[in-house]
Amino acid sequence: RPTIVLFTRDLRTHDHPALAAAAARGREVVPLFVLDPAVLARSARNRIAYLREALADLRGGLRAAGADLVVRSGDTVAETVRAARSAGADRVHLSADVSAFAADRAGRLRAAGRAEGFAVAEFPGVTVVPPGALLPAGGDHYRVFTPYWRAWQAHAWRAPEPPPHGLRLPAGAAAGPLPGEECAVAGTGRLSPRRVGGGERAARERMRGWLAGGCAGYGEAHDDLAADATSRLSADLRFGCLSPLELARSARGHGACDPFVRQLAWRDFHHQVCAAYPLLNRSDYRPREVRWRDDDSAFAAWCAGRTGVPIVDAGMRQLLEEGFMHNRARLITAAFLTRELRVHWRRGGDHFHALLTDGDIADNYGNWQWVAGTGNDTRPNRSFNVLRQSRRFDPRGDYIRRYVPELADMPAERIHEPWRSPRRAADYPEPLFDV
Numbered sequence: 001r002p003t004i005v006l007f008t009r010d011l012r013t014h015d016h017p018a019l020a021a022a023a024a025r026g027r028e029v030v031p032l033f034v035l036d037p038a039v040l041a042r043s044a045r046n047r048i049a050y051l052r053e054a055l056a057d058l059r060g061g062l063r064a065a066g067a068d069l070v071v072r073s074g075d076t077v078a079e080t081v082r083a084a085r086s087a088g089a090d091r092v093h094l095s096a097d098v099s100a101f102a103a104d105r106a107g108r109l110r111a112a113g114r115a116e117g118f119a120v121a122e123f124p125g126v127t128v129v130p131p132g133a134l135l136p137a138g139g140d141h142y143r144v145f146t147p148y149w150r151a152w153q154a155h156a157w158r159a160p161e162p163p164p165h166g167l168r169l170p171a172g173a174a175a176g177p178l179p180g181e182e183c184a185v186a187g188t189g190r191l192s193p194r195r196v197g198g199g200e201r202a203a204r205e206r207m208r209g210w211l212a213g214g215c216a217g218y219g220e221a222h223d224d225l226a227a228d229a230t231s232r233l234s235a236d237l238r239f240g241c242l243s244p245l246e247l248a249r250s251a252r253g254h255g256a257c258d259p260f261v262r263q264l265a266w267r268d269f270h271h272q273v274c275a276a277y278p279l280l281n282r283s284d285y286r287p288r289e290v291r292w293r294d295d296d297s298a299f300a301a302w303c304a305g306r307t308g309v310p311i312v313d314a315g316m317r318q319l320l321e322e323g324f325m326h327n328r329a330r331l332i333t334a335a336f337l338t339r340e341l342r343v344h345w346r347r348g349g350d351h352f353h354a355l356l357t358d359g360d361i362a363d364n365y366g367n368w369q370w371v372a373g374t375g376n377d378t379r380p381n382r383s384f385n386v387l388r389q390s391r392r393f394d395p396r397g398d399y400i401r402r403y404v405p406e407l408a409d410m411p412a413e414r415i416h417e418p419w420r421s422p423r424r425a426a427d428y429p430e431p432l433f434d435v
């Protein structure tokens, strides 16, 4: 009998264990994606745009393999049950995921399967090492990165699955139209003019270019804001257009790429934290006494990139323009909001989440809590001087000039603290904090 493969954020045909296992059972497979209005309503417009491109590309990949992508709209569980009934499927395959929403979906699906007579099987594929595969002595997840990183490197990674071929849709299965532009109306934030384009083919091209080029120099250059020398593969990983395992294996093959592989372990680390603590996006992982301030106007200035602190404004404007921000700028802008302005990490995290194309519950809120000192940092009170960071990671001020045109003529020695300059830049605000 046919197998339903429920795609969620694993929008690829290469190294897709749930799809490969379905193909191994027999030729008749229903690759299904359900556009769920409840999910769309809390997705960034940038992510919806990426998703639409990724679905179109996935349809192409599945057609080349002999099948198609069946697209439905509605509640994911109800639509999956409907598809299973109409195909006479006896199994539903999906990739295991970590958020509270994903756990609830898998639970409801299993309950429906028991009532309807189909089995539900979850497969790896969202991370390099599945959450729960590595456990510290006496704990249900790792709370500190360094021992996790050691265990992660020593773990026997599975072999990647080849893309399937010779698939067939069951007779009478109608593929249905891909989601149109109208579905982006529901999303949050605005569409960024320079966001990254989506889909497995584009992602694999970016991956190949990265492995052949920038990856070897990553250790040296990744913190240099103006050099922009990171992979920009985060959205591809977020939507599973790339297999994190395939990427990590290929990068590990190039010895010089170790610092990059370490970042992929950070991603896995936050995922295993989120699996164990699904409230990661709502409440303190490690509660801490902080007197947060409800300063709406300071928060609005931070969101708009008009705090008067150039390095913070550059990062926030990069986010608005590209739906992306350099990691070092994410650290600086988040530290400024939570440590200088004392605005709650949840507000900052929600703003990022409303705009980032790579916005992901585990990575976004795990990192926000890390910066705010309520997360997995072993030194939650570490000092973080925004202006020192600005001089160190953007010494010539080129990153600032790229995103804050009001300061384009400011010399390098003044650009980090323009309020000290005898000649003020027109239209640029005074700094929001005590200088």
Ligand code: FAD
Pocket: 222, 230, 231, 232, 233, 234, 235, 237, 238, 260, 263, 264, 266, 267, 268, 270, 325, 326, 327, 328, 330, 331, 334, 352, 356, 358, 359, 360, 361, 363, 364, 365, 367, 368, 371
């Ligand atoms: P590279 O430097 O090339 O790294 C390669 C990959 O490793 C990334 O694509 C990402 O998947 C992973 N990675 C790198 N750094 C981290 C990290 N610190 N934590 C987890 N994974 C990491 N990343 C997201 O994917 N989604 C988010 O929503 C997100 N929110 C963040 C919020 C804050 C406050 C901070 C400080 C970091 C956040 N990150 C998030 C992590 C990191 O900033 C981005 O993954 C990175 O900037 C993406 O650019 P890149 O693909 O060029 O990364």
